[in-house]
Amino acid sequence: MKYAYYPGCTAEASGAAYDATSRMVAKELGIELQEIPDWNCCGATEYFSIDHLPAYALVARNLALVDADETPQVIAPCSACYINLKKVDENMLKHKDLRADVNEALAEGGLSYTPGTVRARHFLDIVCNEVGCEAVREKSVHSMDSLILIPYYGCYIGRPEQNFDDTENPQSLDRLLSGLGAHVPDYSLKSSCCGGHMPQIGMEIALGILRRLLDLAAKLNGDAIVVPCPMCQLNLDAYQSYVNSRFGTDFHIPIVYFTQILGLAMGMDPSTLHFGENVVSVEPMLEKLKAAQPIEKPKKKRDKKALPMPLPLSQDKEQL
Amino acid sequence: MTEINKEPKIIGFLCNWCSYAGADGAGMARRKYPPNIKIIRVPCSGRVSPELVMRTFMQGADGVMVLGCHIGDCHYSDGNHRTAKRFPVFHRFMDYMGIDRGRLRIQWVSASEGLLFAEVVTEFTESLRNLPPMRGQLKSLQRHTIAEEIQG
Amino acid sequence: MSYDPNTVMGQILDDLPGGEKLKTCLQCGMCGGSCPSGPDMDYRPRKLFAMIAAGLDDKVLRSNTFWYCVSCYLCTVRCPQEIPITDIMYHLKHQAIESGLYTTDAVGFSETFVGQIENYGRAFELGLATQYYLTHHPLGGLKMGPMALAMMSRGRLTLRPHKIKNMSQLKAILAKAKELGAKK
């Protein structure tokens, strides 16, 4: 499996751990990554709001730099990069005028892009749906059964439109982590927003949002929150102490990338998995993993008085 | 250079039960569409013989629409299955005659699809504007009087 | 009903694919109820849409609502009328800048960010933070100190910006795109 690879700006700084472990995991899973030569920023959530067409041209330059014949799909580990690449490709395909304008701009740099030739994929999508949870499990050598892992997807898995996972209640990360043996509770805030750029423009709101996420994770006794997005990681990790001092809470929940968990499961040395870059220490989680005390899953006893509960839609065989 | 046809003339054969009612629905909802189509009511799209369509072209119609119920919803059980099978063959005949296939539109429009009807008619009318007038196309065209035409 | 193309509503209807759905807003409040940064907005999206419909353009463009939008798309996926709310927020930011009516300094963050991209081709987090805080929140920046320190000590903030190699190419592309965009 060979894909083009778009690391995104965070790969060079705040999200270096994600980039590094993504590459390590990809190698182990037999995924060849071909980094886009001289890629540029995707504009994040800011550029589109300031100026429409340059934002499209900016992203399209990256798509134009992909050798579409060799790698018709591009992996982005960052959720924001992923939806920007996807949105630009899809809108250029849909809107003729946009396609013409963007290509006219690209031509100034000697480039062109035919929409539909490069499909953007999130790395989580590739791991869950191309490699498959089963194949990942086969590669894993350490069970995660001593850990309670909180799957936190953030906004862009399944939004703005349903793609590889559900809009409101995504499941791929849940399945991946349970497949590795971890205890994965139903984290109802799994696709809530992490605050995005709010720490920069409205700290009070950002802290409120983060507190809610951390509070529920703590209530579920999570040993770590597992994320597929560097923005979510940054906000939950770097501002956790701010939440504590603002609200008088005492959260110490490590925020780890799903690639780091995959690395652990596949037997990579923790010291190579960039845990040292976390602001909130990952040590307690790693200790627990070393001790390898499986968590006993509470047995479900049927309460005779209890009323029947509707099955989730996914388990209802009659609903197709 | 092809001549631009500003106002294409369109005859629509609409089945009474679905498409004609759908066209009524477009009216009840006041959905606007170009006035080029003139509707002729038939009991079923299966009633529309290729010959009838051909004669319509020969009278200088720039486009013909045959609209019926969706497959499975035919008022006459499966009369429209005949329509569905007949006209692909007729398209080949049109090729032979040198009539652009785009001049004949077969479409399923149900009684509740007034909006779809208006959309289809608008789109079809627009597409015909890009074709030259039929009348100029039929070099050998001899327009008969009604009586002559009916006598065959 | 048609709208004057010079109004906020008119511009959304004309420029934004799917923008015409704005006319179908039911004022149900699903967007406002779902918005993570709703509490600090001057008006929640629902109210903003009512104000747009009422033609209170000045008030609309001066509000902080769209600057506080975190682009989480929750309102968009939940809107019962399928109004592309997040895209409308982007559009309103654009309109606010064009008209010069914005009062919030959130625009500073976006502009700082964009300025970086135009100079380096990539985002440079430390530079972004310093530049943004120095110019917009000299005191707020102090509060960010501990976080920046923690990040830097873990190697997560680089001191120098990464610049792409072919900056001249990117600049040419962006310049052309701006020129084309301005024509519209």
Add this chain to the structure above:
Amino acid sequence: MKIGVYTCHCGSNIAAKVDCEHVAEWASDLEGVEISRDYSFMCSSLGQELIQEDIQKLGLDRVVVASCSPHMHEPTFRGACQRAGMNPYLCEMSNIREHASWVHEDRGEATDKAKALIAASVSRVRYHEPLFPKQAPVNDATLVVGGGVAGIQAALEIANAGYRVYLVEREPSVGGHMAQLDKTFPTLDCSACILTPKMFEAGNHENITLLTYSEVEKVSGYIGNFTAKIRVRARSIDEVLCTGCGLCEEKCPVRIVDDVFEAGLGRRKAVYRPFPQAVPKYPVIDREHCTYFLKGKCRLCEKVCPTQAIDYEQQDRVLEVEVGNIIVATGYDAFDARRIPQYGYGRYPNVFSALEFERMTNAAGPTTGKVLLRDGVSVPKSVAIIHCVGSRDVRYREHCSRVCCMYSLKFAHLVLEKLPGADVYNFYIDIRTPGKDYEEFYHRLLEEGTKFIRGRAASVSDATLGEEEEGKLIVTGEDTLIGEQRRVPVDMVVLSTGLEPRHDSHNVARTFSISCSREGFFKEKHPKLDPIATMTDGVFIAGCAQGPRDIPDTVAQGSAAAARVLSIIGKGQVEIEAAIAEVNALTCVGCQMCIGSCPYNAIDFLEDRMVAEVNEALCKGCGTCVAACLSKSITLHHFTDEQLVAQMMGAMDTLFALEPVPMEA
């Protein structure tokens, strides 16, 4: 030939876009036109008299009325002609309202189009021939499909008039959704108390043949003379021997969740009656869950049955019944709230659907009428009711389900009645109370202290903050009246799920040759003036199968459908379509292409004469055979080649004549 042309203004409906006076004047020059008039309302009695007078005084032999759709007024104008002594088939309509004035902006364009349509009709009507419909007797039995309150009402009305009714119900008992409800708004009378007597009457009426656990598989024929194939599924119970004592049900060891009658909130046995007042009283064995049918052993019910009524070998029966009319009253499906994940139904135990809550408050339901949380023990102190779940949302159902506001108010009342002091919140977009005494009920709820929050609830979640919220569900939303986000912690959430078409409504529509509207409810003949009839004569619709409505409206529709049927039965005769096909035996070459094309097998091949012949009783006049005939030997009366070609040419000639520029250089 003397043709009269009548152009209708329809008030301003046509006249606003079509210059009717001008059109009428223009039409008077068309070939064969004796008189051309325009009039404000042709369908009025004065308008009709105008036509009648002209026929009699001027000796008209053809009439063209240019007005609305023939689906609207063709019977009207045909009737006028007939009263003046003219064969009704010599009248033709031009649709210049639905197909011209209502759909075109430009007055000139609409006027020109009207001219072309009228010219086409004038040209066509010259080739019309008088036709004489044959009469056929009406079978006075009626098939009613669906045993909810609409079907029961219709069946009783017809049966009480003295005619046979076959009442077919898919479930083991009649009663439908109404039987599941507890109280009915706004009077709060007990649903079972008012429905049970009607159910009993339907089950025991001498003129009603009740077929429960049955489905109609196929319908053929036409108004007055339908044949329906009904599959009566095996109950595995001998109805002659069974006394309905219920011992089998009591002893059955299998307990499964009852998704139908108890809406998933309660359980039932494998041999069961859905509820104690079920009609008929006989249980059924659910073969999908019965241990004997699954594993080959158990037979406990057989052992305990005092009358040896258990019959495991029973087979489905297929009945064929002949009826003159059909009423389809198949009801609705409740929206499945699991489709909206952010409301947490199926995720959080204490989120309930509306039907679950109905069963909960019902004294005969799983909690004997107590309002309890899912654990079956705890009593909620606060309840949030979320309106419009699945309704008024283009991603699910765009329509307003009409009953949810009112039943939500009823729920609020019931909570307050059963749990005084509880906090009840209604998250609503608009409170819609269009019914007698409905608004008054809303006012009563306001007095009772229900809290109303105007805003569609955004989400329900278990993400609580702080101790006082522990264990609660958090409902979030915008209170749009104060413009603030609200975060309401409650113990219980009830989702006011909307009404949607039956999941199989399209298949049912096909069975009865009727059609569905865009959203899937059955389509009526006319939304205002004929909401009961369908495009297929003799097939009527009633109740929620046609669209969401409450009980009084449903009952009214059931009665209305019965009235329509009774008027046809009372007449005793129906006219059989005269516009049918005929083979010209002189030119028929016997190729038999027509035979394969006929959807009704209505064409026979006469071996001796080597020609085809149309069976008049079976032909429905679709005309597919005409298009298939290679030797042009088949004529479809009233849609002959001559008529259609003349109509087409009339239009084309006018179009060319109206064209300002000459065509060819």
